[in-house]
Amino acid sequence: MAGAEQLNPLEQFEIHRLIPIEIGGVDVSFTNSSLWMVIAITLVTLFLTLSVRRRALVPGRWQSLAELAYEFIANMIRDNVGQEGRRFFPFIFTLFMFILFGNMLGLIPYSFTYTSHIIVTVTLALTVFLGITIVGIVRHGLRFFAFFMPQGVPIAMMPLMIPIEILSYLSRPVSLSIRLFANMMAGHTMMKVFAGFVVILGLFGGWAPLLVDVALTGFEVLIAFLQAYVFTILTCLYLNDTIHLH
């Protein structure tokens, strides 16, 4: 019977150093996480550049997909941030594609989901949060902090509302990162658990968890897209808050 480690559903999240590198005492090895990040950005770039190589006026399948992705994000920015958001289009597009491909690639057997690590999602979320805050401060100066004083609140409630508003604002990167990380980790853990059941139940009982796993895979494809979408659209909304409401 297989050892306990092989049925450990959390084992799939372990980082393996493929090429150990150390610079200035800091470990910057090329790990499985890094590998799949590189694979993701390669695929994104290849997809987008090769599919529009023909620049056809009536697009074929791949070109339609690339145009669809472009317009999807462009519309999202235009609807949620407005015209000033056009400057941020490359960043938001990169963000969306990076998370989307990260989530999707994790569904390949024996691959690694780099978005299932809290440190990766925290870094992404913090970058977005700090970037947006800086944009807000640069744009509005010190009036930016008027954001924390909601309108229509009686003065007496202010000492209560201001800290709450600040906390709410600070909770944004936390919620962004936890949401993405938790979804990915929970989904993949469930799939691994049911896969373990398939092995345990063997030939006669194994078809039931196998069916569940098939359904889960389909569900996880949807979640992969959904979480990338939610992360991106929240970024747009937060950006809109900072740009417009001050």
Next chain:
Amino acid sequence: MKKGDSPSLDDLDARLKEARARKARPGEAGEGKAIAHRTGLGLAFRIGTELVSALIVGVGIGWLLDRWLGTAPWFLVVFLFLGAGAGIMNVYRTVNRLGLAVGYRSQEAGEDRPADEEEKD
């Protein structure tokens, strides 16, 4: 007699107008928003993480302040409550934006104006 003689011209005219209108109309991203937010599990996750993350931030700040100032559990308690309040406000705003709050007029698909948080207080 003129209209009856040239049905193809009128038809062409109508099609031209429709083609121009279709170009001028902004995209239907509102629909995508509605689709994304309607999955039960996705929605639950979103609302849950808003509440939990606010609590985490509140407790984190409270705990850090306690360690820094040595005031045993007081800041932790205060910020626990503040975090809970912030979390509930987060949930309220999220649900508002999705148009699910009670007594709130829907601002879903088709709206070009981005959702503003402040006016919903």
Next chain:
Amino acid sequence: MPQLDSSTFPTQIVWLVICFIVLYLLMWKVALPRIAAVLEARRSRIDDDLDRASALKEEAAQALAAYEASLAEAHARAQAELRAAAEQLAAETSARQADLVARLKAETAAAEARIARAKQQALKNIAAVAAEAAQAATARLIGVNVGEPALRKAIDAAMGDEE
């Protein structure tokens, strides 16, 4: 939980930053401009086509209007000519009719004159015949030869009574 193994944090952060920046640069400089170019080309082509279509539609509408105008004009002209011809025909007809009527009247008058003359002639003949008959009759019946003037006087008186 492997995610909380903080020894892996630096490598993940470093490679995340590297990959994200590389992807950002690629998107910003290479991929997105190309897609934007394709979309822009299509949009301007569609705009051009729409403009040309509406220009052609205008032309077609104008051509149709001109055609229908000339058709109406030709129609009106044909009507006018028909009317003129009909009027002319009517005028000729009535002229000829009047002519005919006049001729008939003239012939009628001539005939009547002829009839009157004939009648006069006949009357004169009757007077002569009656005179002869009366002479013969008186000669035979009473054996008197009445003289011509007395005869004529008697007949004239008889005819005068009758008239």
